[in-house]
Amino acid sequence: MNLSDQLCETARNQPEKTAYIFEDRETSYEELERSVRQFAAQLQALGYKKGDHIALILGNSPHFIIGLYGALRIGAIVIPVNPLYTPHEITYILQNGNVKLLLTMDLLVKKMDAIIEKLPHLEHVIICETRSDAAFSRKSDKMKSFTKVMRNTSGEFIPPETKKEDVALILYTSGTTGKPKGAMLTHKNLFSNAKDTADYLQISGHDRVIAALPMFHVFCLTVSLNAPLMNGGTVLILPKFSPQESFRLAKKFKATIFAGVPTMYNYLLQSGKGSKDDLASIRLCISGGAAMPIALLENFEKAFDVIVSEGYGLSEASPVTCFNPLDRPRKPGSIGTNIMHVENKVVDEFGEELPPGEVGELVVKGPNVMKGYYKMPEETASTIIDGWLHTGDMARMDDEGYFYIVDRKKDMILVGGYNVYPREVEEVLFSHPQIAEAAVIGVPDSNSGEAVQAFVVSNDVEMTEDEVLMYCGSHLAKYKIPTHIVFLEEIPKNTTGKILRRSLREAVNAR
Template sequence: MNILQNLSIKAQEDGEKTAYKYKDYVVSYKMLDEQATKFASGLQTLGVQKGDHVALLLNNSYHFIVSLYGVLRAGAVAVPINPLYTKSEIQYILQDSDVKTVISIDSLLNSLEREPYLKNIIVCPTERLAEADSFHVSKRLKGKVHTFTEVLHLLERTLLPVPIDGEDVAMILYTSGTTGKPKGAMLTHTNIYSNARDTSTYLNIAKADRIIAVLPMFHVFCLTVCINAPLIAGATILILPKFSPSQVFSYVSAEKATIFAGVPTMYNFLCQYENGTREALESLRLCVSGGSSMPSALLREFEEKFQISIREGYGLSEASPVTCFNPPRSNIQKEGSVGVSIVNVENKVVDGQGEEVPFGEIGELVVKGPNVMKGYYKLEEETRHIIKDGWLYTGDLARMDEDGYIYIVDRKKDLIIVGGYNVYPREVEERLYEHKAVVEAAAIGEKDETYGEVVKAYVVTKKVVSEEEILEFCKTHLAPYKVPRNIVFLDELPKNTTGKILRRALKKKLSEEEATHL
């Protein structure tokens, strides 16, 4: 079984059920199945063959869902890319992944003009343009550019069936590149289907559910939790083009949404939104958080304010991505935990020699299951480094309790060593979030001649507060070596497009500041 076969089964069993809604555009499972088939046929007419790599440079819209399923049905490999990346970032991924066809929003057409290796550019309209074909095509691109609608109706031939094996690569997802260049994680059809199926089962997603898809669709969190898992369950996807607290409150209320998935930053914005009411969210039966660790203070604030449980989970692109979640059907939710292993996935915590550590001890989290990627594209050595004996080494420090609940401590690379003592940035950040004035917080290590490193904290506050007050607060909650040496106040912390706070951007800023003082 794969997600394409599942879609066809749902189209036969319950074809009139709504698969997705985008603004006023409502599409049934039968129609989505037909759209995917027609788009796949159009791609084949353009010369796309099995195994070809097709990039998706798209915003949240129905174009993304139809394109994704159409690409896969044609037997090609989908390469989702963040459309907000810079031209050079996009160019690197397109070239590294050997893409020949791009499905793109219209505003990026000019930036794709000087990529001679591209054979086809399929353009989707954005809010900026009313008509799909109202853009200018230069002489350089004549014959290469087609509109989304055109490809959807290229019925020169019916779809040539493409045999798809479970081990065939379905998608290449490029990691955010915390160190060096981004790497392409190759996910097979089995990887994608198994993780979507197991996530859907674990979260008890049902046919009657209506899931808000506001996370970026190019990101694996949204791909699995908000697109593939709901479609496997026969549920309805409610597409929001972009996140804003006011739109989330109004859309959840108007559409009677039952599930919302977001990153901690989104929940923070929802909490801070003055006009947000408990009544507007009363249809939600479940909120899901992932992408980065949820501060305990924020989780408590949201649940108390809106009387809705947030179930935090954990995953990574290389694992398709979900590996564990707090059980939604259980009253047990351990604060600070990302839950227990989902069905068919095994997690354990190991030491530097790969041996499992006792309960409660900190080590590296490793994962095994049908969701673990095939490897990094064209990077065999890096693949061998991260996958050993079938276990995916996540690079995250964690501990596990006797009930199997996992607690992410921090990234191995973010560990701060102060005078020989280990300081985990998240522990410092958790305490900072408990201060009534702090809205966002991040901690990093700063070089120090005496201690090697000291803690430096960056905060965003909702009201004026002194550095001395926050430092005194930290001193009452943290061991002396964990207390930040100083506090830097910012209007906003750097984040990626999913809202995850980027410590590496703060480290880079600190390095540049240190360099100017040499």
Template sequence: MLNLSSLLEHSAREHPGRTALVFGDTRLTYAELLKRSQDIAVTLRHHGVGRGDKVALSCPNVPDFPAAYFAILQVGAVVVPLNVLLRPQEVAYHLTDSRAKAFLCFEGTPQLPLAEVGRAGFDQAADCAHFLLLGRIGEEETDSVVPPEGVATAAEDTAVILYTSGTTGRPKGAELTHRSMVLNAMVADRLFTAADDEVMLASLPLFHAFGQSAVMNMGLLRGATLVLQSRFDAHEALRLMHREGVTFFAGVPTMYWALLGALHPHGGRTPPLRTAVSGGAALPVEVLQKFGKAFGVDVQEGYGLSETSPVACFNPPGLPPRPGSIGRPVWGVQMKLIDDSWQTVPDEARGEIAIRGHNMMKGYYRRPHDTASVMRDGWFRTGDIARRDGDGYYYVVDRVKDLIIRGGFNVYPREIEEVLITHPAVSMAAVVGVPHATHGEDVKAFVIPVPGTDLSEAELIAWCRERMAAYKYPRSVEFRDSLPLTSTGKILKRELSAENHGDTAPA
């Protein structure tokens, strides 16, 4: 058997009194974290949740996230992490698509009313049986018990379903096994850190593949101390780094850019960082060099996707970083560059990255056609275009189709277009990414209004904001009488993108 929950259980057994989590004034030892997790597992068992059941989890970076995450695994169920910025109809879609039996939801704050949004989404998902508020768990008495070793699961059983849209369509759930998630945490541990006294700042959202595998799971496997930041703020991050003696930081490029900007008000004092890891998007060379000079630590870049658990490629530790490179395939993973016919292309030629290894998803949950379109003989085609140098280092140079990466989050134009087109005053819509000074890319919509209607940019943006997560909605809208089309009637998004290449939005 193999269960991802063994990462926490092992560290709690080996280091029961070591601090596992820090959040504000709250400090939990490994023994205390395991006990909190087991209490949630008891409640799940009481509600009939068991092996193979899907349990959705909506929670920011607070101690309840890892406690609930490993509780779900302990009872043999499958974790379905939800982005905390989803709106009710998006929550309902994820609950329904994943066939979730239960929904664990953090109560939230006035600024982030998760319980209110979660309940509204749950009420629209007829087949999800249980809505459980994390803050209330433990108030009810049950006679259920959870065996200390948890429920036996096979290595190839699904442990986590991470939702991703690829480049088109509605979100799809990538099924990741206990084996792929455990091995990915071990690979990350081998790459990122070698110290037993590691103090890691968890600013990346734990519902996201990067923060989940490369920070939370790897850190708890290591027996490190995780300092949780519920929402990234550069000044607060620096304060936490100094207060807690943070030695490890992982982030997306915009976080590194913000940390550089926040350093001066702190008197230029730098925290005791030993390791800095970047992923999610290409790190500008200028930022990499400035951060290394200011903080005295090289930023190591890597690459991965939700479908690859996620770490697939990384700049080898102990060697100077190669600016612009995502590194080489990690242990147990193969990569190659292919053309449209799956044929391998030579070094220095551009091709689509294909990956095969222990980190690979089983497939997209209940979507065999979508799975078959991206997988062949164990190889997964990523949709990212890269080149490889003679030393085997990869460099991402472009993206297939229209994927927008805003601040490290994937934004999928078709999903936004489908929302836009439901507005009664919108006749046609196209969404593209435009350059942004701090987020890399931002979302812009081109809209043809219904003749005779009166629709403003502010009104349409506000309308979208009510119906989708905050990182998705368009920040700008341009109204047009027509859009460029191919001879077959498809919108030429490349032309729209080219027209806006010089438009860099303000910070």
């Protein structure tokens, strides 16, 4: 059984049940299954088959769900991509990921025009119409209308044989090498984590889950999409997060679960747009992606009379590994305990398990752990050792089996829930002909949690901050662009030439 087959089974058992609500319109499981099967049939009619790579560059929408489950239905490998990425970033992923077909939206046609010519192996770009006034002109014969593709009912769908170890998804996550790494998740990885998460959080057909996080991110993909659809629940699709719309959706459709990153909870709390009545139907708020400040957690719970429970996960683990149990009071500041069938432990530099209370690296083992990094065997070998996924996060465990993250992945910056790795930004800075050295760190930011700050050594004494920021803007997604550039005569390093980021942070804190 895989996710797409499970959807078919759910539609067969409860066809009239509401699968999702989008723009206040309800769509049944029978309708969703029909669209998924039709899209899968059209993919086959276009010549796509098991193992082909299909990318989704879409916002939260029915198109994403149909595209995801339709592609999985024919055994294709899906690559979700952040629509906010620049053409430069998208091109790398599509090239590295050997993408043959791209499903995107009309609002991104201009961005796609800049990409298509660089991708000779890209056979089709299917454009999803999202607005009546966003008509697109086809500059390439590769472009097709999603609506017209779906109208073409010729040909029957022939389901391929898929195995649980077949790769279903490749999630590109920024790496310390400066280039994104593609985590290969199998059908078993995705199915097991969705099922185990649903069982652990008691997600059932009675639940209505708000999908406010971006669907291209594995947090939303598993917790807010796959888990509820697996058990006949209803997904309340929020195209773009906004406090006002979140409150409205929760109240009107009696949402029971909300999942978000701490920044979202802060926006909900500070917006002044909602009340306890708006969230009266919510039984569980889920927080992940970053450590939630205890003060924020307590203030949010007091303001809205709900429980916020934290969990932990990473793309390489599909993603959930830990969560605060629902059968006892959760521990503020903790990421919880092992979910079903997943084992976490804290180890020293030699891989030996540490006793409770001691800090070491968090490692994970279970059916949710990725197959490896796409086309990166060395990275895979150094990340998965003896079956254990090394997260790179420092953690400790208490006497009751609750885990606590002590520090995030080394040097990672979390901007509004999005991961930014310093090396990726530094590579762009280094590519500027007048920049000799560069270093990037995260600094506290009241709006996004953290912001990117860059330190550069320039060969041009007249170089300005605006010039550097403009250069970054042409190569990086908006949330990765530094908010401030500091010019230095030399970047502090240790005796081996390694950048001393701690010294940079201390300099910022001393100001």
